[in-house]
Amino acid sequence: MKEKHTIIITVANKVGILARITGLLAQRGYNIESAIGAPTELSDIYKISLVINETDHHIEQVTKQLNKLIDTIKVVDISHKNNYIVREYIILKVKSNLKTRSGLFELIEIFKAKPLDVAQAHLIVELTGHVRKIDRFIELLKPFGIEEYVRSGEFAMTEYNGIK
Amino acid sequence: MNGAEILIDGLIREKVDTIFGYPGGVVIPIFDILYKTDKIKFLLTRHEQGAVHAADGYARATGKVGVSIVTSGPGATNAITGIATAKLDSIPIVVISGQVPSGNIGTDAFQETDMVGLTRTICKHNFLVQSVKELPNIINEAFHIARSGRPGPVTIDIPVDISMANLKDYKYPEKITLPGYKPVEKANPKQIKKLANAIKSSKKPLLYTGGGIVISQAHDELVKLAEKTNIPIVTTLMGLGSVSFDHPLFLGMPGMHGTIPANYAISECDLLIAIGARFDDRITGPRHSFVTQAKVAHIDIDPAEISKNINADIPIVGDAKDALLKLNESVIPREKNSWNDKVEKWLEKYKLHYNQPTDGEILPQYVIDRINEVADEELIVATDVGQHQMWTAQFYHHQKPRKLITSGGLGTMGFGLPAAMGAAYGSPDKTVVTISGDGSIQMNIQELATCAINRIPVKIIVLNNSFLGMVRQWQDMFWDKNYSGTCLKQTPDCSPQCSGPNENCTEIYYPDFVKVAEANGVTGFRVNKPSEVDKVLKKGFETNGPVLMEFIVKEEENVFPMVPAGKKNNEIIMEDIR
């Protein structure tokens, strides 16, 4: 059964590392749902979070292949682990007018989202949280008319020790 | 020292004694330093593909890392097939390519191609040198990566300004820091114990071994295990020679053109012990129906190979030699049983055969069989790709590892001659023969001149059947004999819907291989009659320098046995039913 897996890859901070990783996944026929990469507190270490929708068997293959890259230091599939804090970030633009604005602000309040730009006809908000929370937020805003949004994709950190 | 000097110094420190290559604008600084050193021999091939295959053949024959240098752009793209060939067969080579000046990268500069991008999926690792400071580490790491763990090709792309840039405090690194790269070499003793127990309780065990045995030089340990436990062995194309062809426990090669005993044994065993073999689809057929009756143990140095194609019940990550040494200690001797009897009966009943009439056409199998008469166990045999390759696998008497040089994974036509040349250049004390077809030989035929001018005494056998035989065989057997695009004698006068040789066929064919040989300074012989085969082989092997022997063989001979694509290992077409 296909399922979303969040995979955290710790790699040496070398040129083209993102291309290496995404290229490998494409070559082996896996679709990436989201990928984010960014430097870490150690200048020579880079971290990449991937979300892939695949079966357990394929995910095992993916992690092995990722591990095989010379620059890979560590690969963890955190999907079935509960000692991780997982977050996603979204910026969203939604239609708004005099009639709908208060309803929108109620939702923003409940979700602890933050308005970034309030205009006559639309509203831009940001929200951080677990993926499920983001999904729900989007769902509830749909009736108002979503104009566009960007999501960061998931990223995560262990609660204690863990990835180094 | 400048980048080029650092590179050559690094190569010498990595014990490189030979480079195969081809120059161009952005590598002149490197060639200039090569010119000044007497520690490295340089062989100028006639094509970059030839250079990389030669480095590959050198690596396969000697076990050392093969090295090739090419220029940017077209030089680099010409090297691609060679790099991919080495990747698929896990061969350690380092390919150095020149690149346009750093500042011009990304501008579509003259002869710029993104070598790192192009080679990403066909090499074990690659580097683009961004500053001369990085160069010493990169060279050091490239060789380490190429030869350790599961070997493979590594490419280093060096912009020309870096070859010319100076580095003040050059020191070749003494240790490698690759925090993410630590091949597991020691096999886990617990898993070995598990395997030893599985062997103890198995009634029908089988060893299925491959290129990993050759790479880890574990052939003696393998034979020791087999003899201690009386377990029959099948070896893949890449593993041929790790067990001598005449060993009583050896059943031959499994797979599409493997022997019947080998394929039957795979279909009936209850414990399949895979060592350094990667369950290629030429062997497994449809994966879901492969060895469903057996437990599978898999020893491989690459964790990603284990359970990739076939699920392993006993996974063992590690070097084959280490695993076998440990296994030989813990396994208890096993007596021959009814399984051995059965296997021996198969061996007795299903022998590979051909029927060479004394008069008439030469059979390609016969030529290969007769090579056995002029060969000694040290003979290195390189092949091209096609039917002749399979007949070489079947009929040549493989006795020792590292003697068969063949492109198994990528199946690269045009590999044979340059690979043989590289092997011969790297082992001047050994005789090297290449067995090719009239199709394949034309794909790197320019290297005849390289052999001649450099006095590289490769013996070249061309089995001329006027067809791209292997593809024609498939058309013959599975595509209604629609010989589309496979006849090398087809002229504009021929019917486009030809189904094989007929009374309208022309006698003419091109090129005249003997003339091509002679024009290139290579001795050429042509053989038309079975009675002349031995004589010419003898003469060819005795003649100094490179020799091309062309054998005009039966046009429509097919390779058997054959497990058709998509069929199970016991669904074998045994012989020609035409």
Ligand SMILES: Cc1cc2nc3c(=O)[nH]c(=O)nc-3n(C[C@H](O)[C@H](O)[C@H](O)COP(=O)(O)OP(=O)(O)OC[C@H]3O[C@@H](n4cnc5c(N)ncnc54)[C@H](O)[C@@H]3O)c2cc1C
């Ligand atoms: C026309 C054609 C027909 C073919 N037909 C057949 C056929 O009928 N039968 C057949 O067998 N092949 C056939 N082949 C070849 C086939 O395509 C594969 O190349 C071959 O089967 C792979 O061999 P292998 O499994 O030994 O793996 P290799 O490619 O040799 O790989 C070696 C394996 O060993 C591992 N390894 C490397 N080093 C070590 C170490 N130190 N310790 C442990 N493990 C190690 C590697 O990780 C890898 O998994 C054919 C090829 C062609 C071109």
Ligand SMILES: Cc1ncc(C[n+]2csc(CCOP(=O)(O)OP(=O)(O)O)c2C)c(N)n1
């Ligand atoms: C570069 C390349 N192109 C195409 C193929 C597909 N192919 C496999 S075998 C073969 C025919 C080889 O013909 P030849 O060298 O004459 O050998 P024969 O099979 O006749 O012995 C072809 C075209 C290949 N393996 N490699």
